[in-house]
Amino acid sequence: MALPESIHILQRIRRQYVRAKLWLYALQALAAILVAAAMLWRWQFGAPLLAVTAFAILSTAVLYFILRWRAVSEVTLQHVARHLNRQYPQLEDSTELLLQEPQNLLQKLQQQRVTATLQELHPEQQQAFTLRSSATYTFLGLALLLSVGILYLPAAALTTPEPESIQVEFPEAPVAAADTAAQIQSIDITITPPRYTGKQAYQAKTLNLRVEEGATVTWHIRTSKPAHLQLELNEQSPQAFKQEKEAYTFSRSFTEPGLYTLNLNGQKSAFYTLEIIPDEPPAIQISKPKEYTEIRLGEQQRVTLQASLTDDYGIREANMIATVAKGSGEAVKFREEKIKLNLSGNSRSYNIHQTLDLQQLGMSFGDELYFYLQAWDNHRGYTRSETYFVQIEDTTIVEADFDMTAGVNPVPEYFRSQRQIIIDTEKLLKEQKSISRAEFEERSNNIGVDQKLLRLRYGKFLGEEFESGIGPGGGIPKGAEEHEEETHFEGDGHNHPEFENQNSPEALLDPYLHKHDMEEAATLFEPAVKAKLKGALAQMWEAELRLRTHKPKEALPFEYKALRMLKDVQQSQRAYVAKTGFEAPPLKEPELRLTGELHKITPPSEQKSINQQQELPSTRAALNWLAKYKQTGKYKPADAQLLEKAGQELAEHALSNSGKNLQALQDVRQLITEIRAGKKLCTSCLMAAEQAWAELLPPAKQSPQPGQAVRSRLAEEYRKRVE
Template sequence: MKERDGHIELKRFHKQWRAYALISHLFIALAISVLCVAIFRRFEQVSFLWTIPVCLVILGIMAWWTGLMKTSTRDIGRFLNQSFPELEESADLLVKPAESLNVLEKLQVIKIEDKLSNISASRLFSKRLRSSALVLLAGLVLAFGISTLTFSRNTVNANSANKTIIPTVPDKILPGISSVKLRITPPAYTRRSPKTQSQFSVSAEEGSSLNWQIRTTQRAKNIKLIFNDKEAIPLVSANELGTLWSLHKTVTKSGFYQVDLGGTLSDLYKLEVIKDQPASVRIIRPAQYSSIDFGEPQRTSLQVQIDDDYGINDAFIAAIISSGKGEGVKFREQKLSFQQNFSGAASYKLNKTIDLKGLGMVPGDELYFYVQARDSRLQESRSDIYKVTIQDTAQLMNMDGMLGGVNLVPEYFRSQRQIIIDTEKLLKERTSISTEAFNSRSNEIGVDQKLLRLRYGKFLGEEDESEIGGHQEETSDPADFGNPEAILDAVSHKHDQAEDATFFEPELKAQLKATLSEMWKSELQLRLYKPAEALPFEYKALRLLKDLQQKSRVYVAKTSFKPPVIKADKRLSGELDKIVQPQNNRIIDPKDNSQNSLKLTAGILAAKKPGRTLTASEIVTLNDASRLIASRAASQPASFLGSLGILRGIIRSGSAAKVPQRDVAELEAVLQKIIKQESRSPQAQSGTPANDLAKEYFNNLKRNR
């Protein structure tokens, strides 16, 4: 009876372990599913209700992976044996049938049954549950953080998409102004929605409409906005109390402005206009200069990447087909469209296969094309011009131009042509001859190709097939270590080395090596009885040879000179009064006074002392520098507006010592940036009396000679 009770107790532990393990898996699956949904919400707006099915799927995977349902009471007994030494590694005896136990095993079962009822296995199982609960808590915290970051990221992306950066540092507002509301309406081409801010500094798209609403604490007589120290626009009162004022303006260029409230000027506020850039068109494939050899498909794959600030409205391919040669060349223009519906997205990756035969091109023709795009503001931009050529095999077989010029390469061009002629003849007679004769003739052509390749290899120092491709490296002998002759042999120049025994330029040598490589491929296919596959390599080798022959020519341009007619009555007369000495006149502009004011301003800032006030002349100099910096700030407010405010603050205070050292350092850096290097102008040499005396002595010596 006690054996039965022990077995029941072990089953109870088994069920308890399964329950704790299932709850632990559920906590972990819930943590993973919440994190996955939170991360996915960064890209798509989905509901957190998706956590339930995702959690069930993960829970099923974990239960199958860990074998939760396959765990038996015997496994629980082993687990208890490892966790509780007092069971004496005998808990698995409770699983065995009573009749199968011997006397010692029965005594051991009776001994451990009392201990089994006293152990607290639930406390052991709950440790895993506590760890899973901590994982769930951490997952919930991370999911909440990711959701919060997602909202901030979307806000930043929306601001970036609208091309507007809201200032993080609040503007200094005049005491008489209680609030400001600035509504920015981007132009239609941006496809952006209007936005509102409560600061004066603004960054807006080019052509945006700005609407200011300024509310004052008391009734105001008039309010003006002064743009770039030049244009003053009064605001219109929007209520009877005179405390709400409004102004509407369309901005097209950057600058700065101030608020004039009854004669009191505010700080300088940035007015940054973001220019709309034309679309960027980049052709990824094909290469800028490509050619289609014999046997290759007469088509080219085009891959284009187009990006724009706000959106693409249209894009097409402008193709120009050139056919003929010399004075008989003809051009045809054609417009090719992409299989793409442009919906105004900011980026497109376009693909198109251009069928050259469908365009009416034949061997020898050339295709020039570029991609043109139009953005949402109807600004047009285009890529570079790309060229695709279909090689003309008939022109390669032409013998024109082979006899003229200085030819540094061997006169074996006809042999390669003969190989091509023999190969094409063999292909035409393939159906009329036996297989043995076909294979034999293909092998014979391969032998001819080998002989031609070896002939050209001699010009690269390859005397036999063992040196194909250049000089072979030799392994060093350990016995040569420290041998001076071996060291000199490795670094000295030798005329009998295969790599250097040539009279070609490096470019010609590289092209000749490429020709030998094509001959290798042609010979391989001919030896395999595949002349049709060898023909493209033969044509390419011939094309490289012809190009090599043209590069080795020496061209001398014709020159002609027609001397002036010599008058016989003036010849040898010795009259030189009509010969005028040439003069080179140069006008030197005076120095820019604005540069002097900037330099003087830098000196005033460097000489500041505590308690020292500016003089009247120094204030005039600072005002001149202020006007120059203001002209720069009108075009680049982000770079010069802060320095302009610092300089005007120094002028108002009447002393540079009252300004923080950090602001003065910033102003000095801007001054050094504006001050440009003066060009040196010709000046008279100033010599000392000793130099003048030496010069006079030297002139007298020359005169006496």
């Protein structure tokens, strides 16, 4: 058995370690407890959220200490022995032998040796382990500072403020005792939005309301005594509240803005606004494709659609209406199809990324696609986007309108068009896996023969009347090499030395002659058209080469390019002639002007009387009254009626602009009350009312005034005639 002295040393080290660890964990828990206690001491239960947070911190700190204590209590002498083996190499990793019964003489000798080493090292008298206590002390210091800061914060800084009660102003309140007059004690306004908004009912904070279109507003008012309570909207007949026990209730849905007042026993309150939040229709924004898209030859017959749909309350349905137009002239056929959109996002904002396969829509060369997006929201909103056009380039027009065959025999039936060659090549590539190799090569070679015949057909327009001279780089007919060598050009390339006299008829007609022995002069095409046609023949040659070598996939790009260049040649050969028509001879204005007989022409004798009504008469009268009051400072009780009418005109204007001139209306109401009571009028109210009435009047029309600067005699004459 191990010596008791060695076991005693290990037990002492374990106790030291457990005490140190528990002390650090206690300090960490204490730091969190201090912060929670400071929060409870300062705000107590005035802030429910802070109280819950403080209790959560307390419970977390206690639970943390309990878990750490359990973990430390599980440390055994076996763990201490392993730690000493790592800390002291002199123990030769044999400290664990002290906890075991020796099985042989060798183990017993090793135990004695380890015991002697432990007595020399004395690990229980020095720090045999290290703890990260600096972080714990730092955390505790920060917690102390935070606790002190919380204790010195004002108590109401983080408390939840109580909702302010809604107060009603009565500018015309009579002078009466507070205990005899009925008063409004509390007002609760509940706004219930319509179903299409998806919102819950909520409470209004002020009497100035801003509600959704179609929302239901419910006023719940309590008074100190039974009273007669009414609501007056937009200067219309008042509507009475319903009495329910000790309260009064009025409910109504609104779709238009307005102004309202509360009437308590005949006393009108100040004006309050009722604004309407309109339901906006869905917004559709298409980023791809463009409004007009043309798919050229060789391009993929697909269109990428990228769009975004947004709405203020949510989109109920969205789709695409696509119309395919096939044919031309009077044989055009239309087919309409509804396509479902791939929507991604929430109900208020959708993103669309979709690919339209035109072949699946049954489109071919020359067909057109018209499409637009449409969306419905949860209410009555509907939006339709602009119409977008997608057209697949038609190549049949190239062959039909190619007007360079004047003087040439009609094309035999066995000739293939370039477009037909492309169709045959694409069909061969699709059927390549389903046919044998021999058949594939034979069909590819046959298409190459068709390409050759078509190339020879167009080569005649460039004077290539010999097949041996046709190729990617062009050629010279046989027997013309000597003529080529003897031909030289000087100057700008238009003067030929073979003509001694450049002004002779032969030299002048030389550029316009059709010379079959010279390829460059065999046609009358312009150089640009000739270059494009040569390029098309070169592309045909490359396509023929690959078709003959059984590589139709490599020949397809050259076939498309040849077809595109042929179409460019067709477009460049179009001629535009200006319209001609009858041109009338010029009038002899100086001889005939003002020479007619006017004695039989009499001026019209019809007379009309127009009664012009003055706009806003009460407002103009109120402004005149204000001007007189500023001079005299006197008023009559009957002036209150004048201000009442002017206030009604101001209220009508405020109905269309909710919230504007609201304060001015209250000032006018106060002026009317002071005039009826015989008090001194409020100066600021007079200024505010005058400004509001002045802004209400339309701008005055300008008229010529005497003494103004005149720029010309004509203007002076006009001013005199007007006056």
